[in-house]
Amino acid sequence: xxxxxxVVHRQRACRTFxxxxxxxxxxxxxxxAATHAPSAENRQPWVFVVVRDEKMRARIGKLIRRAWExxxxxxxxxxLEAGLLADVGRGATGGVGAAPVIIVAxxxxxxxxxxxxxxxxxxxxxxxxxxxxxxxxxxxxTTLATVHxxxxxxxxxxxxxxxxxxxxxxxHPARPLGAPRRQPVNEKAHRDRWGGGW
Amino acid sequence: xxxxxxVVHRQRACRTFxxxxxxxxxxxxxxxAATHAPSAENRQPWVFVVVRDEKMRARIGKLIRRAWExxxxxxxxxxLEAGLLADVGRGATGGVGAAPVIIVAxxxxxxxxxxxxxxxxxxxxxxxxxxxxxxxxxxxxTTLATVHxxxxxxxxxxxxxxxxxxxxxxxHPARPLGAPRRQPVNEKAHRDRWGGGW
Numbered sequence: 001x002x003x004x005x006x007v008v009h010r011q012r013a014c015r016t017f018x019x020x021x022x023x024x025x026x027x028x029x030x031x032x033a034a035t036h037a038p039s040a041e042n043r044q045p046w047v048f049v050v051v052r053d054e055k056m057r058a059r060i061g062k063l064i065r066r067a068w069e070x071x072x073x074x075x076x077x078x079x080l081e082a083g084l085l086a087d088v089g090r091g092a093t094g095g096v097g098a099a100p101v102i103i104v105a106x107x108x109x110x111x112x113x114x115x116x117x118x119x120x121x122x123x124x125x126x127x128x129x130x131x132x133x134x135x136x137x138x139x140x141x142t143t144l145a146t147v148h149x150x151x152x153x154x155x156x157x158x159x160x161x162x163x164x165x166x167x168x169x170x171x172h173p174a175r176p177l178g179a180p181r182r183q184p185v186n187e188k189a190h191r192d193r194w195g196g197g198w
Numbered sequence: 199x200x201x202x203x204x205v206v207h208r209q210r211a212c213r214t215f216x217x218x219x220x221x222x223x224x225x226x227x228x229x230x231a232a233t234h235a236p237s238a239e240n241r242q243p244w245v246f247v248v249v250r251d252e253k254m255r256a257r258i259g260k261l262i263r264r265a266w267e268x269x270x271x272x273x274x275x276x277x278l279e280a281g282l283l284a285d286v287g288r289g290a291t292g293g294v295g296a297a298p299v300i301i302v303a304x305x306x307x308x309x310x311x312x313x314x315x316x317x318x319x320x321x322x323x324x325x326x327x328x329x330x331x332x333x334x335x336x337x338x339x340t341t342l343a344t345v346h347x348x349x350x351x352x353x354x355x356x357x358x359x360x361x362x363x364x365x366x367x368x369x370h371p372a373r374p375l376g377a378p379r380r381q382p383v384n385e386k387a388h389r390d391r392w393g394g395g396w
Contacts, residue, residue: 004332007202008231008325031383031396033206037324038339041278044380048387049394056390080239118316119323119341119364126235126321127206130328134202141236143317157391166317183242185229192251194355198229 007134012180014138015091017099017171026135027101030170033131034105039120045112046124049156051102059155060104060145060167061097067147068092091169092144099169103128104152110161121165128168138173141166205332210378212336213289215297215369224333225299228368231329232303237318243310244322247354249300257353258302258343258365259295265345266290289367290342297367301326302350308359319363326366336371339364 031048039045051057072092076085096102105125107117125141132139145152145167152164189198229246237243249255270290274283294300303323305315323339330337343350343365350362387396 001201001203003199004202004205004328005199005227005231008234008329011234011236013236028383029203031387033203035380035383035386036206036209036378038209038211038327038378040341041274042282042379044386046386047392049389049391050387050396051390053390076239084240116341119320119339122317122320123324123327123339125317126324127328129236129321130202130325131206141317141321143238143314155391157393159392162392180234180236181240182233185226185233188233188242188244189229189246189248192247192249192254193353194245194247194357194360196247198248 002134007130011130011133012177013140014173014177015087015140015169016095016174017138017169018174019100020172021100022137022170026137027170029135030128030131034124034128037124037127040112040116043112043120045108045117046121047106047108047162049104049106051104052100056155057097057102060102060152061094063148063152063155064096064142064145064167065093067144072144072147091140091142096142096167096169099171101170103168103170104156104164105166105168106158106162106164108162117163117165125166125168132170137170138177139168139170141168143167200332205328208377209328209331210375211338212371212375213285213338213367214293214372215336215367216372217298218370219298220335220368224335225368227333228326228329232322232326235322235325238310238314241310241318243306243315244319245304245306245360247302247304249302250298254353255295255300258300258350259292261346261350261353262294262340262343262365263291265342270342270345289338289340294338294340294365294367297369299368301366301368302354302362303364303366304356304360304362306360315361315363323364323366330368335368336375337366337368339366341365
């Protein structure tokens, strides 16, 4: 199995997938990683809905496409460079919906205070994405579908207290993923106080 | 170096530390892991302030203690079992402030839309915590000090557009950390829709 830092440095968003399936035991491995994340008061207020059903995935794909066409693209066009825009667009107009597995990560406000959900659910999502990378699968943290949060909740039959927070397609990458592009530490870190350099 | 899943399954909050220092090159390794996280539009809107200065750490420790004594303890007393309450209390009344390194993770709203900060900053924080685990250090994701967010920002000289989101003590654990206690996957995962079982 891969070394920890190698996985962390290799992680990159994947938005288009082959048709090859991902077995349940692999999905369970990703969920085990996700559910080992820390959470406020160890309340573990996460819920994962693993969508394999073809019609359900198509409905989620449609929601994402609509969010993209109704404003997402216009917003991103002015912000993203061409390569990333094209990749996000491919994901939003079919790539994510066509992943063999779509995992919707939700926050459960009956398990923890609403305000603690992001600091509990997103670390779990990150564990899941890293675990996918570790086993050689592609994945991405997408939030576009949460623009239509109510409709997404309705597709998944979620009760009132469970709110969808991220939609994570999982599958075999349709093409090789390059190295992630990140700014160096010294542009993001400060010593002792803002402006203290690193 | 340790295997990926071994690190993920071993991660646990640590809130009391020995006086032993953590060298800069190790801190940098944690920051490198943090800055490799995904973020909305790859905007990387994270800022890490690495506090080593003793007086600065004492000021942060004081803020945390005040948040605990002014309401945190009363709130937690009714919610946490005795062991966890005692551990959180030890952290809040001195343990976190006495860590040799305190890393404050912030979100920069000049780099990305305010609403995307949690889904970008908390994955980076999780990478940092996992990296600490990988190199044998203790750490914890704490948010108690953000109750006094304005004061914390002022201690760190943060500009208006940079908001502190988590305070992460890093150091050598004062006592061995046991295994994390987590609910099993089948209590947290559903197939295709809510109530679909796993």
